[in-house]
Amino acid sequence: MSDPRRAVPALGRLLDRPAVVEAIAEHGRDPVVTTLRAALDRARRTASAGGRIEDEDALVASVLAAVEARPALQLTPVINATGVLLHTNLGRAPLSPEAVAALTTAAGTVDLEVDLDTGERGGRDAPIRDPLTRLTGAEAAFAVNNGAAALVLALTALAGDGGVAVSRGELVEIGGSFRIPDIVRSAGTQLVEVGTTNRTHAHDYRAAVEAGASAILRVHPSNFRMDGFVHRPTTAELVEVARAADVPFIDDLGSGLLRAHAAAPDEPVVAERIAAGASVVVFSGDKLLGGPQAGIIAGEAELVERCRRAPLARALRLDKLRMAALAATLSAYERDAADGLPVWRMADTDVTTLRARAEAIADAIAGASVDASVDPDVEVVALQAVLGGGSTPGATLPSAGVALTGPADRLARRLRTGTPAVVPRIVDHRVVLDLRAVPPEADGQLIGAVRAAIAMLGTTAGPDTA
Structure with missing residues (x-):
């Protein structure tokens, strides 16, 4: 009795069909051949079980449809x-034409870490360091690859052995199920919870640092807010507590608002928080700042330098493409042209x-x-x-x-x-x-x-x- 699997066409024969040749030219040989082999294996199993197999035309059509339906290999506009x-989910802030042009230029060979005047090795973040300090009023500034990375790096470099005091009302979960307690622990830092969910006072933080906490963290609430019988200490109160205890006050600002805007009435302005005395602030580059994905640490020079020199900093640093796009976005603010950034134009x-x-x-x-x-x-x-x-x-x-x-x-x-x-x-x-x-x-x-x-x-x- 003949083997029913012999009715299944050979792979080599299918590869010679014009439609398959065209598919290989468009999608590449590996995905087409892999999909064909899987279909032929299924057909042989069906034949062995006595089932009816597709004719050759139908089998090829189903394979080509599966290849066409594969997820896109690149991002779709x-x-x-x-x-x-x-x-x-759509990439947050669209970039300005100037940022796109800068990114395109940086895709080639650029002076990322070389001083063209002296020929010596230069600072990697030179294009963004000075604009950030001018725009925020900070003594120093440093950028890594996203806002969460900036927070983790600041905690790793600054929180110390005593742990970081955080209000229970700020132990939030942000997108992707990332939770502040988990982020703190991943930084190798002890979480010291203070206050209650709805009300936390300055004296709660004072008690924590007097008991040994070595940093204070205020967390941006992100996608939720609390109303009613609630209380949070003011920036001035937290600055006073931190300075009296000689511990850093890390202020997570979230969205990176560089200029006050009517559309964002409750968002903290970076320069105002730094002027109010926060030791360091951390914020994102791809939200209200209107630039590429980035996380920025700005504040007192000695503390920012500790973050810059931390071993983790190299793993989190910006690549040249985002460095260029961020520099171009900051330039719009310095030229008083931020209204032309897509986020603010919208x-x-x-x-x-x-x-x-x-x-x-x-x-x-x-x-x-x-x-x-x-x-x-x-x-x-x-x-x-x-x-x-x-x-x-x-x-x-x-x-x-x-x-x-x-x-x-x-x-x-x-x-x-x-x-x-x-x-x-x-x-x-x-x-x-x-x-x-x-x-x-x-x-x-x-x-x-x-x-x-x-x-x-x-x-x-x-x-x-x-």
Whole structure:
């Protein structure tokens, strides 16, 4: 009796098929061959069990579809229509054209650690060190690869053997299930909890340092806030306690607000906290600062230098690309051109302008489907956007956009997987496109993407997951 597995085509034969040759040219030999081998193995097992195997054409088609459906090997540009300006899942702050140009230049060979005048080795962070001190009023400043890294490094270098005093109301969990107690422990530092969840006073910190705590940490609350019967010591009170005990006061500012702004009324301004006496502050570069992912430590020169010289600092340092983008972003502040950074341009756009854009977009996408049964109703709607990125929890920005009534899950998926990719939000079973974070120059692309997604709904049937 013949072996049923002999009916399964040989790999070499399939590799000669024109469609497979084209797939190898587009996607590379390894992923195509690996997927083919897996499909052939499944077919042989099916044949051995007496099952029916696909014909050769169907098998090749399924393999090529699987190769096409592989996750993208590079990041995909996205139109952010969520209404969250600093969307962590979408990369937070978009970079300015100047920062992108600087990043592109730095992709080549640059003077990262050499003084071109003397030919000697230079300081790696020279392009950002002086701008940061000028903009913040700090004696010294240093950057690492993100805000959490800056906090860990500061704790490692400055907290000492007695541990760090932290209010119980600030033992927060931030994105990705990272918790402050875990971050403190990962820095090799003892956590000394003080106060209660809702009320912590200066005398709680004073008792902790008198009992041996060797640093004070105030944590940015990130994505939540407490109201009602609550109390937190002022900056002046914490500075007084730290100075009296001769311990560093580490102030985690989170978002990196360099200039006060009406859209972020409750966010701490870096220069104000340093002027108030914080020993060192730590903050992010890719939130309200509007630059690339980075974590910045600024403050007293001796303490910043201890952070810079800590063995962990080398593992956390910035690469040349982010160094260049951060330097270009800081330059915008020094030139009084920060209003042109994407995050602030988005925040400052007048809602009347957003509504006019929404009306034009609604008119352009109305009637996009050839099948009236799936053609969604289009409505211009008033919305509330947020800064995001853990900034100003509870604060909103008036916005406007377009709401599409129809098969919401299917339409949202079509938008996310289209070209360009559009990420909306779903509210009350409608797809909502908030324009607050969409640059005006992307309106044409957004219209095209929505029209294409609606048209696709008219050519496909099935459940919302189709």
